[in-house]
Amino acid sequence: MLRIEGLSAGYSAKPVLNGVSINVEAGEFVAIVGPNGAGKTTLFKTISGIVKPSGGGISFDGVDLLAVPPPQRAHLGIAHVPEGRQVFPSLTVMENLEMGAMTESGRRDWQANIERIFEWLPVLKERRNQFAGTMSGGQQQMLAIGRGLASSPKLLMLDEPSMGLAPSTADFIFERLIEIRRQSGLTMLLVEQRVAEALESADHGYVLEAGHVVLEGNNDTLRADDRVRKAYLGM
Amino acid sequence: MEGFLQALAAGLLIGAVYGLMCVGLGLIFGVMRVINFAHGDFMMLGMYVAFYLFTAVGIQALFGNTVGPFVAILLAGPALAVFGYFVHLALISHVSGTRTASLEGEGHYAQLILTLGIALILQNGGLIIFGSVLASIRTPLSSSAWELGPFFDMSIFLNKARSIDAIVSLAIMTLLSLLITRTRIGKSLRAAADNPTAATYMGIDVDRAHRTAFALGCGITAVAGGLLATNYPFHPFVGLEYVIVMYAGVVLGGMGSIIGAFWGGMTIGLVQQMSTLILPTQLQNAAIFAVFLLIIFFRPQGFFGRMVERT
Ligand SMILES: Nc1ncnc2c1ncn2[C@@H]1O[C@H](COP(=O)(O)OP(=O)(O)OP(=O)(O)O)[C@@H](O)[C@H]1O
Ligand SMILES: [Mg+2]
Numbered sequence: 001m002l003r004i005e006g007l008s009a010g011y012s013a014k015p016v017l018n019g020v021s022i023n024v025e026a027g028e029f030v031a032i033v034g035p036n037g038a039g040k041t042t043l044f045k046t047i048s049g050i051v052k053p054s055g056g057g058i059s060f061d062g063v064d065l066l067a068v069p070p071p072q073r074a075h076l077g078i079a080h081v082p083e084g085r086q087v088f089p090s091l092t093v094m095e096n097l098e099m100g101a102m103t104e105s106g107r108r109d110w111q112a113n114i115e116r117i118f119e120w121l122p123v124l125k126e127r128r129n130q131f132a133g134t135m136s137g138g139q140q141q142m143l144a145i146g147r148g149l150a151s152s153p154k155l156l157m158l159d160e161p162s163m164g165l166a167p168s169t170a171d172f173i174f175e176r177l178i179e180i181r182r183q184s185g186l187t188m189l190l191v192e193q194r195v196a197e198a199l200e201s202a203d204h205g206y207v208l209e210a211g212h213v214v215l216e217g218n219n220d221t222l223r224a225d226d227r228v229r230k231a232y233l234g235m
Numbered sequence: 236m237e238g239f240l241q242a243l244a245a246g247l248l249i250g251a252v253y254g255l256m257c258v259g260l261g262l263i264f265g266v267m268r269v270i271n272f273a274h275g276d277f278m279m280l281g282m283y284v285a286f287y288l289f290t291a292v293g294i295q296a297l298f299g300n301t302v303g304p305f306v307a308i309l310l311a312g313p314a315l316a317v318f319g320y321f322v323h324l325a326l327i328s329h330v331s332g333t334r335t336a337s338l339e340g341e342g343h344y345a346q347l348i349l350t351l352g353i354a355l356i357l358q359n360g361g362l363i364i365f366g367s368v369l370a371s372i373r374t375p376l377s378s379s380a381w382e383l384g385p386f387f388d389m390s391i392f393l394n395k396a397r398s399i400d401a402i403v404s405l406a407i408m409t410l411l412s413l414l415i416t417r418t419r420i421g422k423s424l425r426a427a428a429d430n431p432t433a434a435t436y437m438g439i440d441v442d443r444a445h446r447t448a449f450a451l452g453c454g455i456t457a458v459a460g461g462l463l464a465t466n467y468p469f470h471p472f473v474g475l476e477y478v479i480v481m482y483a484g485v486v487l488g489g490m491g492s493i494i495g496a497f498w499g500g501m502t503i504g505l506v507q508q509m510s511t512l513i514l515p516t517q518l519q520n521a522a523i524f525a526v527f528l529l530i531i532f533f534r535p536q537g538f539f540g541r542m543v544e545r546t
Contacts, residue, residue: 048435048436049435050432050435069440070333070435071435071438071439071440071441072438073438074435074436074437074438075438079436080436082432082433082436086430086432086433086436087430087433088425088426088429088430088433088434089429089430090425090428090429091422091425091426091429095422095425095426098419098422099422099423099426099434099437099439100437102419102423102437102438102439103438147437151437151438
């Protein structure tokens with residue numbers, strides 16, 4: 001579904017990604033882990049078109065993504081739940097969800113989607129008329145996830161949904177994501193610092209370090225790898 | 236007492252039109268974060284477009300002297316919106332929106348120079364094309380009044396043209412706030428203002444949202460200008476007189492608050508008219524800025540502004 005081949009990208013003369021290749025098949029749950037500054041967020045921004053690549057290619061559902069203008073990419077079925085949540089603070093929860101549903105499929109499935117989102121993340125229903133900017137970090141993260149789901153995406157990209165949250169809140173959000181995935185079968189690409197949890201639930205994982213994929217495999221391979229055990233799992 | 240009520244009424248009437256004028260600028264600043272120094276000159280252009288639509292294009296013949304001016308003024312709105320659309324497309328979009336990431340100072344320096352340049356071109360171009368003779372869009376209503384009252388043997392007189400100006404302003408303001416708060420387009424404008432990057436992730440074309448806001452802002456201020464022109468004569472440099480009021484209104488309302496800009500403009504209209512009760516007319520503008528500084532001293536974020544930085 002998503003094929004990234006030899007992707008290089010960075011910020012004005014500062015290379016960050018260096019020949020990164022990643023593959024996500026339809027229905028898969030793929031996790032990307034790696035230390036701070038490895039380029040995980042940069043990779044997501046390049047997929048969404050905010051960062052322009054200097055080399056390599058990305059195709060999505062057979063479409064050359066780099067030829068698609070950034071705001072059009074959501075309409076192809078890519079939902080990006082960004083690092084740091086980035087909800088629209090002066091819009092209400094409901095309006096934030098409506099913004100998620102700007103895509104054609106999101107508009108078409110609005111009623112069904114909103115019911116499911118409220119079922120999965122009931123706090124959004126309770127607070128639907130609250131301004132997003134006044135919500136707690138965990139609530140904003142749930143809103144960011146709900147907003148991503150509201151577009152009826154084919155691929156949900158999540159950038160560190162546990163960032164800056166209390167462990168119990170992060171656990172809760174993680175558990176919700178697993179449940180959403182179990183019920184919907186949605187294809188997911190997750191970037192996570194909570195390596196143990198991420199690798200445990202993912203079908204396939206990539207380790208990104210300093211702009212290179214240093215390791216990839218299914219979760220058993222990765223969890224059995226010495227380097228992963230030492231560096232990320234603390235074993 | 237009678238003088239007070241009279242000034243209050245006059246202040247509310249002119250305040251509504253100032254409010255509309257400020258909202259045009261507030262919309263542009265609120266959505267795009269671009270300081271448009273040419274906005275007063277877009278308004279000047281709107282005044283002349285209304286003037287020529289009325290006198291030269293046959294609207295006077297078609298609708299007569301009473302209704303005609305208001306038809307022309309309302310048509311100047313879409314005309315300036317189209318003009319603003321193309322100015323944004325050809326010029327402003329190069330130094331704002333998604334292009335700012337690669338520019339020095341997020342494009343603010345370039346925006347400053349560009350909008351000042353547009354202002355100079357419009358002013359001097361206006362002088363060449365329209366000449367320096369004062370123009371106005373007078374209607375018979377401009378010199379007649381409705382009498383309100385008498386209450387307790389006091390009567391208030393409302394200038395008919397100014398009253399209609401205020402009603403038109405309020406009507407447009409109502410439509411605009413419905414557009415901003417209720418419609419998909421309005422919500423996506425606010426989303427693009429809140430967080431352009433996240434808006435792009437939602438599939439919102441931020442540059443197009445900016446273009447929409449810029450066009451709308453120009454159209455709205457053009458109508459406000461036309462309404463002002465039913466009572467105040469104008470010339471190609473009239474924008475300079477109003478642009479200060481516009482900025483004061485936007486700051487008072489709270490930078491970034493679109494509806495707030497209306498109340499900022501309203502406040503300025505009220506202060507201007509009420510100050511005539513105690514101050515000579517020449518000090519009207521001084522009074523406006525004294526009150527402006529006072530309000531900003533106690534409420535630096537303006538009426539509707541938030542102290543928190545946007546995320
Ligand atoms: N807008 C930017 N301009 C310049 N450099 C940037 C920018 N954003 C990120 N970088 C740099 O690019 C590198 C990769 O950053 P990125 O945010 O992709 O890392 P990350 O893997 O997501 O890290 P984290 O786990 O901390 O979120 C870092 O060295 C960072 O300093
Ligand atoms: Mg990151």
